[in-house]
Amino acid sequence: MLDLSFESPKPKVIAGAKHDWELVIGMEVHAQVASKAKLFSGASTRFGAEPNSNVSFVDxxxxxxxxxxxxxxxxQAVRTGLGLKAEINLFSAFDRKNYFYPDLPQGYQISQLYHPIVGEGEVIVDMEPGVARRVRIERIHLEQDAGKSIHDMDPAMSFVDLNRTGVALMEIVSRPDIRGPEEAAAYVTKLRQILRYLGTCDGNMQNGNLRADVNVSVCRPGQYEKYQETQDFSHLGTRCEIKNMNSMRFIQAAIDYEAKRQIAILEAGGSIDQETRLYDPDKGETRSMRSKEEAHDYRYFPDPDLLPLEIEQAWVDEIAASLPELPDQKKARFVADFGLSEYDASVLTADVVSADYFEKVAAGRDGKMAANWVINELFGRLKKEGHEITESPVSPEQLGAIIGLIQKGDISGKIAKDLFEIVYTEGGNPEEIVEARGMKQVTDTGAIEAAVDEVIAANPDQVEKAKANPKLAGWFVGQVMKATGGKANPKAVNALVSAKLGL
Structure with missing residues (x-):
């Protein structure tokens, strides 16, 4: 197990003109359930379909x-709750949240206000090696998504696409435990990672499949501690909600701007209006959208068309037994089984596809060497070319074979890089390529010794210099490697050069 030390969240302190202020952040993350059908109908959830083509009579x-x-x-909601170590409610119910909007045909959204399917849980957020923060989850409830209003096709008209209407969402509500912009982004990143490991949401923020509403308030130092003691939210200041954030970078920028906006108002003697705001990434600022509604404004009441949802503990246990190894567990195992650093293990487990790729490469081989090749050579090349791991032209079996050839002494590290380039650009079986192109490392001591003798004999002046300064022996190693086309075993060359020069 990793030795993680949990500490109280360190607040982001912002210096105002008159006082220091601290940030308090809570988040409502809307995660689209990975389902081919909608929450209450059999209509498709396929992204990118023609407008209004994935709409049933119910939608x-x-x-x-x-x-x-x-x-x-x-x-999927139960699976998510179990993955977040949350309480699963065997009894839950659906309510109607009433409001009017053109892309909401029913005039209400079916949600779960009073009896959510998932209760309290937690997300462990890694902030730096060895240090993690615990963000409490208040609840997870199921609800249906609304449609989409389109305003940019014709300046004089607005259009409505109902394809998203009725798509299942999990709203994951956190406590106000997040204390800074970087921590907010780290929280969403970790939550997204867990959801993708569980397979309950693909986490695609660009398509709107994962988006966050960010609640931001500021308070004077010491007020947060009073809230923790009393659970009285009045100590935290009036919050504003920034809607539909779908970028880690924008989340941080919006929080930073909103905090400074609120501080400026408070220090000028004003008060913060509780409201919903939008972030404009072009201007780098938030702007008012509407006053923030309370629950009573939506006239919630139990949905008369849906019976309460009652599930059995045996079914929950069955789902729990099918949970995969989650990121923190996998990271701890990589450190223990492969001898990796926490940083390397974090990089490799950031995505379940990357973690699976690495395990196939490392199977039966040196774990640290495998990690080095996957992170530095493969990930570095893919990032440079703008590709994902799923688009890698080098399979884990091919990369594993290259590492196997290094470990057997058939090729050197330098030859391995040349071989990697060939496999990356042309494909092929690494072992067959080495044989066909004569890339196998020279391990014949006699042949290497002859090359060393030849270089030494041709450079008497350099010999004297090397004897006076042993660091110059590396020059001879380089010349021998050059003379053998990089095929000589580097360890053998080093040993023979040192012996011949009497170093």
Whole structure:
């Protein structure tokens, strides 16, 4: 197990003109359930379909059409709760959240206010090696997404696409435990990582499959501690909600701007209006969207078309037994089994696909060498070319074979890099390429000794210099490697050069 020390979140202290201020952040992350069908209908959830082509009669709120719960979506919510070490509520119920908007045909959203399917849990956020923060999860509830209003096709008109209407969302609500912009981004990053390991959400922020509402407030130093003692939110200051953030960079920028905006108002003697705001990435600022509604504004009431949802503990246990190895567990195992540093293990487990790739490369081989090749050679090349690991032209079996050839002494590190380039650009079996192109390392001591003798005999002046300064022996090693086309075993060359020069 990794030795993680948990410490109280260190607040982001912002110096105002008159006082120091601290940030307090809570987040509501909307994660689209990885399901091919919607929450209450059989309509497709495929992204990029023609507008209004993935719409059932239920989604369009046609008279007489009744919702039917998608059991798979319920299972995915339970799976997510278990992955976040949360309480699973065997009894939950759906409510209607009433409001008018053109892309909401029903005139209400089906959600879970009073009885969510998942209760309290936690996310462990890695802030630096050996140090982690605990962010408490208040609840996770299932709800249906709204459609999309499109305003940029015709300046005089707005269009409505109902393809997203009814898509299942998990709203993951945190406590106000986050204390800075960087920590907020780290929290969303870790949550996204866990969801992708679980397979309950693909985490694609660009497509809107994972987006966050960020609640920001500022308070004077010491007020947060009073909140922790009393659970009285009035100590934290009035919060503003920044809606629909779908970028880690924008989350940080929006929080930073919003905090400074609130501080400027407070220090000028004003007060903060509780409201919903949007972030404009072009201007780098938040702007008011609407006053922040309370629960009573939505006139919540139990949905009369849906019975309460009652699930059995045996079903929950069955889902729990199917959970995969999660990021923190995998990271600890990589450190223990492969002798990796925490940093390397973190890089390799950041994505489940990368972790699986590494394990195939390292199977039966030197773990540290495998990590070095995957992180530095492969990831470095892919990043430079703008590719994902799923687009790698080098399979884990091919890279593993290259490392195997190094370990057997068939090729040197330098030859291995040349071989990697060939496999990356041309493909092929590494062992066959080495044989066909005569790339195998020269291990014949006699042949290497002859090359060393030849270089020494041709450079008497350099010999005297090397005897006076042993560091210059490296020059002879380089010349021998050059003379043998880089095929000589470097260890053998070093040993023979030292012996011949009497060093």
């Amino acid at each position: 369009a709120a046609m008279p007489g059409m009744l919702p039917v719960i998608n059991e798979f979506c319920v299972a």
